[in-house]
Amino acid sequence: MEKTEKNEKEEQKKEKTGWKAELISWIQVLVSAAVIAFVLTTFVIANSEIPTGSMENTIMTKSRVIGSRLHYTFGSPKRGDVAIFVFGWQCPECGVMVEGDKQEVCPACDSEIGRRGKTVYYVKRVIGMPGDTIDIADGKVYLNGSDTPLDEPYLAEPMDPSETFHFEVPEGCYFMMGDNRNYSLDARYWNNPYISEDKMVAKVLFTYFPSFKIIH
Numbered sequence: 350m351e352k353t354e355k356n357e358k359e360e361q362k363k364e365k366t367g368w369k370a371e372l373i374s375w376i377q378v379l380v381s382a383a384v385i386a387f388v389l390t391t392f393v394i395a396n397s398e399i400p401t402g403s404m405e406n407t408i409m410t411k412s413r414v415i416g417s418r419l420h421y422t423f424g425s426p427k428r429g430d431v432a433i434f435v436f437g438w439q440c441p442e443c444g445v446m447v448e449g450d451k452q453e454v455c456p457a458c459d460s461e462i463g464r465r466g467k468t469v470y471y472v473k474r475v476i477g478m479p480g481d482t483i484d485i486a487d488g489k490v491y492l493n494g495s496d497t498p499l500d501e502p503y504l505a506e507p508m509d510p511s512e513t514f515h516f517e518v519p520e521g522c523y524f525m526m527g528d529n530r531n532y533s534l535d536a537r538y539w540n541n542p543y544i545s546e547d548k549m550v551a552k553v554l555f556t557y558f559p560s561f562k563i564i565h
C-alpha cells in the first residue's frame with residue numbers, strides 16, 4: 350500500500366515537472382524567434398509597402414517589398430538600384446508629412462512631437478550618384494554633360510518633355526526618381542532633392558505581395 354502511494358506521488362511529481370519543462374521550452378522557442386526576427390529586421394532585411402503608383406510598372410501600387418540592408422551596410426548604393434530610404438517623418442497629431450529629420454515641434458500644427466513622429470520611408474530608383482550633374486530636358490535624363498541620355502528601359506512611359514531641371518548632387522548624397530515619372534513625386538519636386546547616404550536603408554530585392562517578383 351505504502352509502495353503504491355509512493356509511486357503515485359512520484360508520477361504526479363513527474364507530471365508537474367514535465368509540464369513545467371514543456372512550458373519553459375515553449376518560452377525559449379518564442380524568445381529565440383523574437384530575437385531572430387529583431388536581428389533580421391534591424392540588420393539584415395527591410396520590409397516596405399508601396400502606397401502609390403510612382404514605381405509602376407516595376408512595382409505596382411500596394412505591393413510589399415523586401416530589401417537587403419546588408420547591401421548598404423557593406424557597400425554603397427549603385428546607379429539603377431531600387432532603394433528603400435528615409436524620406437522624412439509624419440506628425441502624429443495633424444498627419445502632415447515633413448521632409449528631413451524629426452523635429453521637436455510640428456511646423457504645420459505647432460504640436461510637440463518629441464520621438465512620436467513616425468518615420469516615413471520611400472522607395473525610388475537611384476539616378477544620380479555623389480558628384481553627378483543631372484539635366485532633365487525633352488523627357489530625357491542627361492548625366493555629367495553627356496549628349497546621350499541615360500538608358501532607362503524601366504520607365505512606364507516617356508517623361509513629360511515640357512519640364513526641364515538641373516541638379517548637382519553633393520558628395521555623400523543620391524538623387525532618387527520614380528519609374529512612373531509623370532506620376533511620381535520624387536526628387537525633382539522635393540525641398541531638398543538629395544538623400545544622404547546615411548538615410549539609404551536597403552536595396553529592394555523582390556516583391557512578395559500580391560505576387561512574387563524579382564526587382565531589377
